[in-house]
Every structure is written in C-alpha cells, then in structure tokens.
Amino acid sequence: MTFTDEEIAYLRSQPLARFATLSADGEQPDVVPLSFEFDGTHFWVGGVGEAVLATRKFRNIQAGQRKVALVIDDMVSFDPFIARGVRIYGEAADPVERVGIVGPGGYARVTPTVSWSWNMAGEPVGETWYASRRAVHGAT
Template identity: 75%
Template sequence: MSFTEEELAYLRSQPLARLATLAPDGEQPDVMPVAFEFDGEHFWVGGSGPSVLATRKVRNVQAGRHAVALVVDDMVSFDPFVARGIRIYGRAEPPVERVGMMGPGFYVRITPTVSWSWNLEGKPVGEEWYPAHRAEH
C-alpha cells in the first residue's frame, strides 16, 4: 500500500522531519531534525559536501543499523490544540552521491515499511486522542 493523496500532500507541505537511528552498540537511539525529500517511493536525507558522511545518523546507517524511524509533524494551533503528522518506520541504505534538495552531495535513501498518520485535516482534538491511519508499504 502506498501513501494516500492526503498524506502525499502533507509530506510535500512540510520541510522538516525528525530522523531516529540506532547507535552501533544497539543501545542508544539518536534523533535529529533533518530536511527531507520524498520522491513518491523513498525518503532522502543528507546534504552537500563530505561532512554529511561524518554525521551520527549516517555513521549509524553505515554501521549496519538500517532500521530507522522518521516523524513529519507540526502544531497547527495550541489553543485549540491541533496537531497532525505522519510517523514512518523504514529501512535506510548507506549514502549515495546524488543531486538532492541541497544540491550535489551524499544522501541516505529510506524505504518506508509501515506508516501511521493522524489528523491531516487539522481538526482540534476532541475527547479522545486522534485516531491513526496505519499503512504497510
């Protein structure tokens, strides 16, 4: 199953995500805000210059920790409380050279495996928390 049209529109509207990778010792997860692009099939995270290869997220993937989590979300309003987003579990591959959103550089490709989206229509929270739409990719 792929992302819905509503999910695709939301992903195109957001410039930032949070990427979680796992350290080589398997003990400590690491999360960082990242710019991303989505080509309709894969997420790409990286940047220009060789310095991106020294980042913890890239080193974790290169060390064989391919399971990652990516969260794209935003707060529409605090009063009333309106949150929305998409959480993606996926498999990351070591960086490749390509021209991406930040120009030529090194980018990690993430293939989504499972995702959950909530409240993409941007409604205030009710008596219960937002239900999630789950999809396998």
C-alpha cells in the same frame, strides 16, 4: 498499501523531519532534525559536502543499523489544539552522491515499511485523541 494522496501532499508540504537511527552497538538511539525529500516512494535524507558522510546518522547506517524512523509533524494551533503528522519506520540504504533538496552531496534512501498518520485534515482535537491510520508499505 501506500500513502494516501492527502498524506503525500502533507509530506511534501513540510520542510523538517526528526530522523532516528541506532548506534553501531545497538545501545543508543540518536535523533536529529533535518530536511528531507519524499519522491512518492522513498524518503531521502542527507546534505551538502563530504562532512555529511561523517555524521552520526550516516555512521550508524553504514555500521549496519538499517532500521530508522522519521516523524514529520506540525502544530497547527494551540487554541484550539490542532496537531497532525506522520510517523514512518523504514530501512535505510548507504548514502549515495546525488543532488538533493539542499544541493549536491550524500543522501541515504529510506524505504518505508510501516507508517502511522493522524489528523491530515487539520481538525481540532475532540473528546478523544486523534485516531491514526496505519499502513504497511511494500505489502501486496
């Protein structure tokens, strides 16, 4: 399974994600907001300059904590209540030098393994909470 056309359009329309990693000792989760890219297969997170390579997210990944999570969501309206988003679990690779969304620098490639999306159509919530669509990525 893969992302639907509607999910891809949504992911490409959003400027911000929340990115979670786990500390080297596996004891402390860390989450940061950041810009991201989605190339249709992988997510790319990172930034400009060498200082980005010393950030906690990259230290955690380079320490072997490859399992990561991203949440890309937005609140369309509070009245009526309209929320939508995509949650992704994935595997991160060590950062590489590339030109990314914010310029040349260090970026880690995240390969999605499982995702959940909700309310891609942007509809108001009804009597029950939004149903989610679960997809396993890389499976045949």
